[in-house]
Each structure stands twice: as structure tokens, then as C-alpha cells.
Amino acid sequence: MTERLLSATASQILKMSTAELKQSIKASEGRIIMAENMVIYKPLVDQITNAEIHAGFSADMLLMNFFDLNRPFVNGLETTDDNLFEVIPNEESIRILKQLTGRVIGLNLEPIDKEAEMLEKRKDISTGRIATTENLKKANDMGFDFVCLTGNPRTGVDNKEILEAIKLAKESFEGLVIAGKMHSAGVDESIIDIQTVEAFIEAGADIILVPAIGTVPDHDDEKxxxxxxxxxxxxxxxMSSIGTSQESSSTHTLEDIGIRNKICGVDIQHIGDCSSPETIYALSVAIRGTRHTFNRMSLSVNR
Structure with a gap:
């Protein structure tokens, strides 16, 4: 039997197949945390990546945001004291980061709809961040364990294009496929409903992404x-997602969001790229207690 991700060692995690990873998340009974990393941001601490910090504060899964597959780069991983801000592309950056953190690592890819009816001015993104067959194959080759098909603010990602991207991912990517929206992404449409969930799963999504209760209007416990x-x-x-900057709210707010979504039965709790080590820690203690939090924080990557 696969070890549950909640207490798996780095050596166990790095050997898991896609099916085993999904089962290990399910077996953890709603106690898994995914922390999102904006890879272009300056690290909180010199000479270490934010991904390593988030892993050190108990995140089980790490999601890379703003990672450009045409110019792969994680700030803090390929820089020196003399050149802290130079982008140095490295095709091996994700494999290196997996060895440093011992964590499951995934990638945000955005299924853009250029014809979507927007609520606000569209923000264009680089071609290396769009959910295309070519990029999905690159993500697979770089060693990502999962892709998250979703949209950053104002990018024009809609559910119609997410559905098509799921189909592409099942053909071109070997890892887990997470799909859904954590906010509108600037598009005038319902963020999520039962019909959309059914369509995503039918297309092959392994994990449905939904807004965390308390992060978007009119998405309550019943839904x-x-x-x-x-x-x-x-x-x-x-996976419930805190993606509306509330990840930078008070620890009390994060604890409340965590408990409410755990009661609803979500398997993973995502915390967005505005999070801090303190808020990741607070969410972790709220949904799984200090025992499991300390275990994840302290377990050596050499085990």
C-alpha cells in the first residue's frame, strides 16, 4: 500500500507514480497543504528559494506560478551574491528543487480564451505559461508531478478552455491534472458549478480546483x-484554493477558512502566492495539528 502523503518521507514521495500520488493524497483525509510560489519574486531569505522556505514551514505540495517553460527559472536557485537578479534559465531547475525540498512540485498553466467576455482589462502573459500541447510536453520532460490548469487575475482563462486543456493534458502529460478556477480570472462567467465539475472529470481531471469558502462571493458551504x-x-x-490575496490575511482568518473547507471534505488546501511562512504554518496547525505540522517541518530530505 502507498504511504499517505501526510507522513511520507522524501524518498517515498520521489518514487511515487501518478496513481500512487493520488491515492496518497486521498489517504491523508483532508490534511494536505499546497503552497504556491511566484518563481520570479526575490526570495524572502538570501541564497534559498521560497519553495524551500514553504516546504520548511510544512507545505506538502509546491505549485510554481509565473514559471515560463520557454525560460525556466526559479529565483534563488540559480543566482549568486554578485548577481541576485539575473534570470539564468535552467532546464533542470525543477528536478533540483525536488531534491532540495523532497516535495511534490507542480506548475500553473493557463488556458487562455482570447474571445472571452472580460470583466476588466486583459493582462497578456508569455507563451511559455499558456496551456498548449507543446508546453504540457515540456512540463512533463522537466519532471513536474502535476499541472494546475487555472488562471491568474485578468488573464482571460475560462471554463471552456480549461475543459479543452484537460483533454490536451491527458494526451501529453503523465502527472496529475488539476483543473478549475480560484477566482474569475477576469472573465464574466460562473466560477464553478456541478455541470462544470462533471465535464472536467469526464475529460480526465484528477483533482477539481474550487475557491475556498470565504474567498469569493456566493460560494458557500452548501455549494x-x-x-x-x-x-x-x-x-x-x-482542492480548495485561497487565491484572492486572503492568504496574507490574519492567521485567525486562515484558520477559519481551513476548518470550514475541511468540514466540506476537500482533499487539498491550496494557499496562494501572497502567503507567508506564518500563514502556511497557521493553516497547517489548524487542519492537522502540531504533531503532523512538526513532522513535515522537521523530516529530513535524506530520509
Whole structure:
């Protein structure tokens, strides 16, 4: 049997197949935390990546945001004291980061709809961040364990294009496929509903991404529970996402969001790229206690 991700060692995690990883998340009973990293940001501490810091504060899964597959770079990984801000592309950056952290690492890719009806001015992104067949193959070759098909603010990602991207991912990517929206991404449409969940799972999504309760208007406990039940009945997992900058709210707010979404049955709790070590720690203690939090913080990557 696969070790649950909640307590797996680095050597166990790095050997997991895609199916084993999904099972290990399910076996952890709603106690898995995914921390998002903006790879272009200056690290909080010199000579170490923010991904390593987030892993050190108990994140089980690490999501790379703003990672350009045409120019792969993680700030803090390939810089020196003399050149702290130079972008030095490295095709091996994700494999190196996996060895340094002992964590599951994934990538944000954005299924852009250029014709989407926007609520606000569109923000264009580089071609290396768009969910295309070519980029999915590159993500696979670079060693990512999962892709997250979603949208950053104002990028024009909609559910129609996410659905098509899931189909592409199942053909071109070997890892887990996470799909959904944590906010509108600037598009005038319903963020998530039961019909969309069913369509995503039918297309092959392994994990459905939904907004965390308390992060977007009119997404409450009743809706979350219905989505979780539908996804679980169809063999998929669910990840709630704190992606509206509330990851930088008070620790009390993070604790409340964490408990409410755990009650609804989500399998993974994502905390966005505005998070701090303190908020990751607070969320962790809230949904799994100090025992498991300290274990994840202290377990050596050499085990």
C-alpha cells in the first residue's frame, strides 16, 4: 500500500507514480497543504528559494506560478551574491528543487480564451505559461508531478478552455491534472458549478480546483459540499484554493477558512502566492495539528 502523503518521507514521495500520488493524497483525509510560489519574486531569505522556505514551514505540495517553460527559472536557485537578479534559465531547475525540498512540485498553466467576455482589462502573459500541447510536453520532460490548469487575475482563462486543456493534458502529460478556477480570472462567467465539475472529470481531471469558502462571493458551504460529493462519487479529488490575496490575511482568518473547507471534505488546501511562512504554518496547525505540522517541518530530505 502507498504511504499517505501526510507522513511520507522524501524518498517515498520521489518514487511515487501518478496513481500512487493520488491515492496518497486521498489517504491523508483532508490534511494536505499546497503552497504556491511566484518563481520570479526575490526570495524572502538570501541564497534559498521560497519553495524551500514553504516546504520548511510544512507545505506538502509546491505549485510554481509565473514559471515560463520557454525560460525556466526559479529565483534563488540559480543566482549568486554578485548577481541576485539575473534570470539564468535552467532546464533542470525543477528536478533540483525536488531534491532540495523532497516535495511534490507542480506548475500553473493557463488556458487562455482570447474571445472571452472580460470583466476588466486583459493582462497578456508569455507563451511559455499558456496551456498548449507543446508546453504540457515540456512540463512533463522537466519532471513536474502535476499541472494546475487555472488562471491568474485578468488573464482571460475560462471554463471552456480549461475543459479543452484537460483533454490536451491527458494526451501529453503523465502527472496529475488539476483543473478549475480560484477566482474569475477576469472573465464574466460562473466560477464553478456541478455541470462544470462533471465535464472536467469526464475529460480526465484528477483533482477539481474550487475557491475556498470565504474567498469569493456566493460560494458557500452548501455549494462546496455538493461539489465535493459529486467529485468523490466520480473518483476525483478536490482542492480548495485561497487565491484572492486572503492568504496574507490574519492567521485567525486562515484558520477559519481551513476548518470550514475541511468540514466540506476537500482533499487539498491550496494557499496562494501572497502567503507567508506564518500563514502556511497557521493553516497547517489548524487542519492537522502540531504533531503532523512538526513532522513535515522537521523530516529530513535524506530520509
Amino acid at each position: 462546496q459540499k455538493a461539489i465535493v460529493k459529486k467529485a468523490h462519487d466520480k473518483g476525483a479529488l478536490v
